Amino acid sequence: MALLLALPTCSLSQDASASASASAFVCSRATFYGSPDCLGTPSGACGFGEFGRRINGGDVGGVAKLYKNGTGCGACYQVRCTQPQVCNPYGLTIVVTDYGEGDHTDFILSTSAYSKLALPNMALELMAYGVVDIEYRRVSCQYPGYNMMFKVHENSRYPDSLALVIWYQAGQYDITAVELWQEDCKEWRGMRRAYGAVWDMPNPPNAGAGLNLRFRVSGGVEGEKWVVLPNAIPTNWKAGAVYDSTIQLS
Template structure:
């Protein structure tokens, strides 16, 4: 009788622990720190090339990520749930967008000061900052941008009409942009754009007239091509962002 009760007790313990173990398997253990910023926001000079968008997107909850997450720029725009393990930390942590490349003391994340502080419970963020580096666990999650479609920004270094560089903003879902191509009407074919750096793609000879682009997406549906017809006007301007009307999930 005692043995049977013991077996029932052990089984109940396994049943209780199993959901917790399954949840923890979604996360990867690592470390995180934060960088200096006078306004606690992100940096407009991040390696992804997002500019001002990289400073303020996601309410400035942004991060520089390690090389294995940066993935030579393919990881730009990815979203992660990051939660720390110190006593001052909340259970949910913070959701951040990868906008830069950076590695510290065995870290996968160098967070904006705002994002780092939001891992903490109310009124104890100062204690968390004092650690400098904390143990964390993280997982990739879908990005959500309510009210925004995917947008194509013409990079500030573009020179109309000889040189075009673009960066893709508001990349929703859990997707990676692998490649971008531009339609050349004169030769009736798609021509690959170069990944200049980070999330910036360019071409030295953009087509005349309005510009159609297509981009290769790797996500839950596999690898697919998505077209954005005439997404840039014929008089596109450096620094301007153009709505694609496309929603990635």
């Protein structure tokens, strides 16, 4: 006799981004995009580049409302489809790396992620649906063995223009501001969210030992807070380089 696992009832919400921050599942729909290797895309709207293709084993996706003008980049969601004849009851965790709108969908998943919604040996049947009903909720990102990292975007030009991309952002926090310390003026200078997870600043500070950085996060059990990182970026930073923050959110 087959064992049928009942799925919790999900809520319908006009504000999906707010509802998904709680533990309750939100009802929606999902589809997928094709790629030669079934992974993510290096041209995603979050600005992650090649990192966005392979993070989380390529189980990534583009979102619409949950993109939140780029604040949603790097967030993690548990997604599971609700066709019991082809879908497993647990779904999987995906990382937001792109913006995408489909046919009344909140998620456009990589082929890798979409296929993992299926029961064993049912991936082709699920793919044939094209679009499926799902439920989702925000969950903590977890990157064992990795600290949060700052990549100097390739478009940066030392020393005149600095752009940073934040990698391996754990927990359930949204990064809402990034600032650099201007030593001669004794003040914090705000970076601009250029797009997605990319923050930039013309004429960045030229510090002695390194650039002091702080970022504001919201969400999680502590609400909103600032995290200060002394000497986070070397003074002689280089475009394309990745620097370890030595910390991780939890």
